[in-house]
Amino acid sequence: MAGTAGETPELIKVHSGAVEVPYDWHCGPYWSRFFRGLRDEKKIYATKCPSCGRVYIPPREVCGPCFARMDEWVEVGPEGVIEMFTVVRLPYTNPSTGEPLSVPYTDVYVRLDGADTSLMHWLDETDEKKIAVGMRVRAVFRDKRTGTMHDIEHFKLI
Template structure:
């Protein structure tokens, strides 16, 4: 069968512009983590009672120890670049409906005082200028513009 014929023969239905709203609970510790960033531009971690490792962002259970965590500890807004990728294809952020401009830096960061990794943007789009181990610092959204989400951190910058 010719390709042109195929197209005429097989029907497809389209969903149109569907929108479905959701609401997600951040939980006790997640709320604390995000409100501290919003109100005080401060990062907090949570410490495992068994292995002593500090998680940032906050999670309530240490996976490897299967232990519940309750002890909050302050961590720095500076840290090390673990790995990165300069991303050249855009996407629509499902939380805002906005298209992400490209290229942009995508990074795994370990804050000083933390043991786990944080995912965020890095303000550099030349992969040649980035290297694992580089020092980075959080750049916060201006006062009055922070809403209690990870986007209250605009990005990380090289120190």
């Protein structure tokens, strides 16, 4: 049995391998149109509820409160206001690459002009003294766009 009197028996830890879970997400007609808009037109499209008139960004099929299908498309942005933000200073692993994320960077939720919900993105300013809720920002599109959220590089203060 365990070690001699007075010794604390060693408690063992076993590793069960690195988790790799690659997902392929179907974007369907709604998000596909949204991503095509970013990629091909540098435009941000949202859906509008036929019942309550709420404009959803990112667009989706169903308005939860009304349980109604949204078929109307509207263009929103590319400018908007900062609704909330945080400057990140704690380094952690980028779950998509396994590499450490370099800090600082700024997470921002932008309420785009014409939208009733907010879009998460990065802000190109990391000095919190220069950022405030309610400031106006504008989407900066990449030159090379592939049809993902990264087609917007970041938002900048205007």
